[in-house]
Amino acid sequence: MARNAAHPEGNDRSYADAERIGFGVLMIGAPILMLGAAFFHPPHGIESGAQYYSASHDHGTRFYVAHTLFFLSAVLFVPAVVGLARLVHPTHPKAAFWGCVLSLIGFVGYGALDGIDYMTWVAGKSDTGLDPVAMQAFIDEALHTNAILIPVLLVFTLLPIGLVVLAVGLHRAGIAPGWLAALMALGMVGVAATLQYPSSWSSPPSPCSPASGPSE
Numbered sequence: 001m002a003r004n005a006a007h008p009e010g011n012d013r014s015y016a017d018a019e020r021i022g023f024g025v026l027m028i029g030a031p032i033l034m035l036g037a038a039f040f041h042p043p044h045g046i047e048s049g050a051q052y053y054s055a056s057h058d059h060g061t062r063f064y065v066a067h068t069l070f071f072l073s074a075v076l077f078v079p080a081v082v083g084l085a086r087l088v089h090p091t092h093p094k095a096a097f098w099g100c101v102l103s104l105i106g107f108v109g110y111g112a113l114d115g116i117d118y119m120t121w122v123a124g125k126s127d128t129g130l131d132p133v134a135m136q137a138f139i140d141e142a143l144h145t146n147a148i149l150i151p152v153l154l155v156f157t158l159l160p161i162g163l164v165v166l167a168v169g170l171h172r173a174g175i176a177p178g179w180l181a182a183l184m185a186l187g188m189v190g191v192a193a194t195l196q197y198p199s200s201w202s203s204p205p206s207p208c209s210p211a212s213g214p215s216e
Helices: 002-040 049-058 060-088 095-126 132-142 148-173 178-194
Strands: none
Touching: 049 060, 049 095, 049 132, 060 095, 060 148, 095 132, 095 148, 095 178, 148 178
């Protein structure tokens, strides 16, 4: 009986080790994918619908690959956030709960933004027969329609809030120093929102211009 009782404990310990390794891989892999996506992405400013559309029209392959990497990085970040919450939970259950819940809700907004990116890529494809001028106007209108932007951005804002709650929990639990916890919480949002793309890439021309070239 004693031998049988010890066997589940060994299995539990082995599973716990595998779980920690798995979450660790996710926490490393997700930001690497996001950094790669940010550097690979053709430059554009989302405040300009014309420039945003032009990036997808004139650099279609790069635009698609970059946003697919952004999407996949979010897929990895979701279980990574769960892993962080599990680390915090034993000593700070409230921080673990609210950090996890708010972050996971925020990822819904992240997914909606990725959906807009994919829609823009389809609109910008040169082999669909779609009118570039009409599609540029459509994307520009979508990016300036508050009925779309307000709910999506409000939900997305819960993501950094939840990550900050988890960061505070990590620091208070003594799992990570404050600066590292803050970096883990804000790094993803910072890469997505503020990273400057390499200056050697010039802004793509408007598809309305005769100088516009074919998609890559």
